Amino acid sequence: MKFDIHNHNRRVFILHTLAGACVAATVPQAHAATDTDAVKETDAYPKSMGFRLNTANVDQTKYPRHTLAQRCGECQLYSSKAGDPTGNCSFFKRVVPVDGWCRNFKQRKAAT
Ligand code: SF4
Known part of the structure; x- marks a missing residue:
């Protein structure tokens, strides 16, 4: 060839x-x-999930089962380095503040 x-x-x-x-x-x-790393309250999907940057600002009337103890830092879907005020949310696959909240909150199991 x-x-x-x-x-x-x-x-x-x-x-x-x-x-x-x-x-x-x-x-x-x-x-x-x-x-687009950080989740914003105004983003359509987080908004539909009731996401708040601070759990203290959750609409208690709309989410009556919410408590102030529920925050991203206590959620199973949250991971971060110790002392970091933000972490990764595996639900949104983006960064959320340790004091944030959404209606998909799942209480982290106590360490055994
Ligand atoms: S799923 Fe958990 S970590 Fe993610 S925003 Fe909701 S409460 Fe926070």
Whole structure:
């Protein structure tokens, strides 16, 4: 089989173009993730879950089973480093404050 330099260059060009497109597609997503890290009370889905940045501001009439002891820091779905005022919520898959709350609160089991 004869080596065709034009075909070879074309293949290299296509591979480089595809690689560039992959990088371009990943970089903005990583950037967007940082911009939207923290859950906001005004975000549509958290809002529908009654999310509050501070458990003291939960609408008690709307959520009568809520207590002030319920906060993200006591939720099974929350994880953070000791002393960090924020942590990751595995439900929203974003950052929430230790004193936050949403109606998906699940009491963390006591350590045994
Ligand atoms: S699921 Fe738990 S950690 Fe996540 S926002 Fe609701 S109360 Fe906080």
